[in-house]
Amino acid sequence: MKVTIVGATGAVGREFLKVLENRNFPVTSLTLLASEKSEGKKLQFKGEQVPVTRLSANSFGGSEIAFFSAGSQISREFAPSAVSAGAIVIDNSSAFRLEPDVPLVVPEVNPETLKNHKGIIANPNCATILLVVAVAPIHRRAGIRQIIVATYQAVSGTGYRAIEELRRQVSAIERSEPVVREVYPHQIAFNLFPHVDDFLESGYTKEEIKMTNETRKILTDESIKISATCVRVPVYRAHSEAVHLSLGKRITADEARQILKTAPGVKLLDSPDENIYPTPLTASGTYFTCVGRIREDIALENGLALWVVGDQLLKGAALNAVQVAELLIK
Amino acid sequence: MKVTIVGATGAVGREFLKVLENRNFPVTSLTLLASEKSEGKKLQFKGEQVPVTRLSANSFGGSEIAFFSAGSQISREFAPSAVSAGAIVIDNSSAFRLEPDVPLVVPEVNPETLKNHKGIIANPNCATILLVVAVAPIHRRAGIRQIIVATYQAVSGTGYRAIEELRRQVSAIERSEPVVREVYPHQIAFNLFPHVDDFLESGYTKEEIKMTNETRKILTDESIKISATCVRVPVYRAHSEAVHLSLGKRITADEARQILKTAPGVKLLDSPDENIYPTPLTASGTYFTCVGRIREDIALENGLALWVVGDQLLKGAALNAVQVAELLIK
Numbered sequence: 001m002k003v004t005i006v007g008a009t010g011a012v013g014r015e016f017l018k019v020l021e022n023r024n025f026p027v028t029s030l031t032l033l034a035s036e037k038s039e040g041k042k043l044q045f046k047g048e049q050v051p052v053t054r055l056s057a058n059s060f061g062g063s064e065i066a067f068f069s070a071g072s073q074i075s076r077e078f079a080p081s082a083v084s085a086g087a088i089v090i091d092n093s094s095a096f097r098l099e100p101d102v103p104l105v106v107p108e109v110n111p112e113t114l115k116n117h118k119g120i121i122a123n124p125n126c127a128t129i130l131l132v133v134a135v136a137p138i139h140r141r142a143g144i145r146q147i148i149v150a151t152y153q154a155v156s157g158t159g160y161r162a163i164e165e166l167r168r169q170v171s172a173i174e175r176s177e178p179v180v181r182e183v184y185p186h187q188i189a190f191n192l193f194p195h196v197d198d199f200l201e202s203g204y205t206k207e208e209i210k211m212t213n214e215t216r217k218i219l220t221d222e223s224i225k226i227s228a229t230c231v232r233v234p235v236y237r238a239h240s241e242a243v244h245l246s247l248g249k250r251i252t253a254d255e256a257r258q259i260l261k262t263a264p265g266v267k268l269l270d271s272p273d274e275n276i277y278p279t280p281l282t283a284s285g286t287y288f289t290c291v292g293r294i295r296e297d298i299a300l301e302n303g304l305a306l307w308v309v310g311d312q313l314l315k316g317a318a319l320n321a322v323q324v325a326e327l328l329i330k
Numbered sequence: 331m332k333v334t335i336v337g338a339t340g341a342v343g344r345e346f347l348k349v350l351e352n353r354n355f356p357v358t359s360l361t362l363l364a365s366e367k368s369e370g371k372k373l374q375f376k377g378e379q380v381p382v383t384r385l386s387a388n389s390f391g392g393s394e395i396a397f398f399s400a401g402s403q404i405s406r407e408f409a410p411s412a413v414s415a416g417a418i419v420i421d422n423s424s425a426f427r428l429e430p431d432v433p434l435v436v437p438e439v440n441p442e443t444l445k446n447h448k449g450i451i452a453n454p455n456c457a458t459i460l461l462v463v464a465v466a467p468i469h470r471r472a473g474i475r476q477i478i479v480a481t482y483q484a485v486s487g488t489g490y491r492a493i494e495e496l497r498r499q500v501s502a503i504e505r506s507e508p509v510v511r512e513v514y515p516h517q518i519a520f521n522l523f524p525h526v527d528d529f530l531e532s533g534y535t536k537e538e539i540k541m542t543n544e545t546r547k548i549l550t551d552e553s554i555k556i557s558a559t560c561v562r563v564p565v566y567r568a569h570s571e572a573v574h575l576s577l578g579k580r581i582t583a584d585e586a587r588q589i590l591k592t593a594p595g596v597k598l599l600d601s602p603d604e605n606i607y608p609t610p611l612t613a614s615g616t617y618f619t620c621v622g623r624i625r626e627d628i629a630l631e632n633g634l635a636l637w638v639v640g641d642q643l644l645k646g647a648a649l650n651a652v653q654v655a656e657l658l659i660k
Contacts (some may be wrong), residue, residue, distance in 0.1 A: 191609050192570060
């Protein structure tokens with residue numbers, strides 16, 4: 001396959017290279033695109049240095065699959081050019097996710113929606129992917145009615161500059177130097193804040209409403225009620241989620257464990273007596289959505305609580321998109 | 331008042347000294363007690379160095395108020411001696427909190443329960459205090475039916491050794507040295523885990539069930555359904571909570587803001603458009619329970635969501651206990 005990556009030098013872009021290589025995706029040619037300021041950089045793929053070129057409407061000639069991960073604006077502007085040039089676009093931005101004729105795909109959950117694509121396939125929001133991989137098998141068994149979720153989101157979700165900001169702030173504190181803020185409105189080192197993406201009129205953030213709307217679309221059930229609080233935490237990598245579900249019928253914690261033990265893409269880490277439950281460090285760099293702390297929720301009707309952690313740059317972004325591409329090839 | 335502090339050298343113990351001094355509590359004599367290994371240390375109070383002596387059953391002669399903050403076992407063993415010696419015990423441990431004849435007091439919420447004390451008064455769990463200060467005024471107006479809460483708890487909640495562990499681990503990572511774990515079962519630097527206090531048979535932790543049981547006792551309503559996920563995060567000070575409520579009747583976000591604007595002990599920080607919402611850094615060192623991100627919850631019936639942050643060593647522990655003592659004097 002002739003593969004193009006838009007946003008190749010970003011935090012997710014670089015993960016694309018690793019995932020394509022690691023999964024031995026059949027790449028016959030690789031085009032790396034980025035903004036002007038990254039032009040001339042080289043990134044390594046299968047032992048070779050691949051140059052980064054500047055994104056333009058003419059960048060997509062001959063491309064068969066174009067992975068976009070450079071923000072909504074870039075996707076809106078250039079995805080149509082890629083489709084016109086004959087490529088299938090797998091877009092990691094939120095630009096097209098809720099459009100009715102754009103499949104929003106998590107391969108473990110709704111691979112069947114892929115066949116209806118019209119050139120653009122959307123990769124869901126990172127926190128949403130991790131949530132649905134964990135709860136879709138429960139939904140199929142017992143019908144989810146309500147989801148209350150609080151997130152613990154790593155700085156790499158914001159991108160490279162945020163990783164550097166956390167690193168620099170920690171170093172500054174270590175040396176008793178002043179803390180400088182450039183990316184986030186508040187200090188992130190040894191701090192956290194309930195602010196991921198912009199605020200909406202309702203008081204929710206866009207990130208929180210993505211979790212609501214995208215989860216409903218992926219599970220094809222608009223009746224599920226979903227409320228999220230999304231929080232940025234001083235962790236480099238992997239998002240965590242405290243998930244509380246109300247189900248259509250009761251299932252026990254043991255039944256939930258049995259369901260999730262064999263669920264695709266899920267790694268069950270649920271032996272609290274041995275201090276085994278997912279953490280960002282255990283999930284970082286892995287392809288799994290890790291689930292633990294499964295218990296019957298004592299506040300919600302037919303309640304079930306769980307703790308979900310996954311690498312949001314991998315399963316939450318690059319890996320999911322590559323899995324979609326693998327399905328396309330099949 | 332002749333004041334005794336048990337556990338004076340701990341993270342909460344030292345806050346007692348600051349709060350008593352800062353609020354000009356009428357201390358006529360001050361006895362600082364701790365374990366053998368702290369014997370001989372001196373702590374500063376109003377410009378004087380007060381020696382720390384070793385706790386024993388005979389330590390309480392002449393004491394009028396004894397603040398206990400040295401864990402449940404110490405409280406169980408020595409609180410009766412303090413009461414026998416004529417002191418009123420204000421206990422920060424979980425030892426007596428759920429005993430029917432022990433008032434569990436948050437002065438802003440249920441000061442009236444104080445008069446029934448029989449020598450021992452319990453200070454609630456830190457995360458619970460912050461929760462009830464924020465939600466009690468809502469409860470009075472609209473009747474809370476369900477609380478789903480996820481916490482973001484600072485390491486100082488575990489004590490001094492945990493503060494040092496985070497500091498050491500961050501320094502080690504900064505210097506590319508190996509990370510050593512002594513206090514927590516997992517690395518806490520740039521990591522987090524859903525594990526605060528021990529696990530129970532149900533899969534909940536003791537901390538989570540404290541939030542359930544103590545909140546019900548303080549709000550004197552056993553019908554409220556409460557489910558918590560308690561998470562330790564790499565923050566030094568101040569606990570945060572993502573709170574989702576279902577109410578007996580709908581109130582709007584604006585109504586909730588009006589209620590909380592004048593609620594005792596609450597500081598409303600809710601202008602998201604200006605990036606104003608509580609964070610651990612803004613709450614650290616203050617006496618307030620800070621509330622923001624107020625919005626109508628879109629998943630729960632008559633739902634309301636809010637974000638609560640407070641200094642768990644102050645309002646969550648020492649300050650609350652001193653406020654109780656102030657009420658006793660009145």
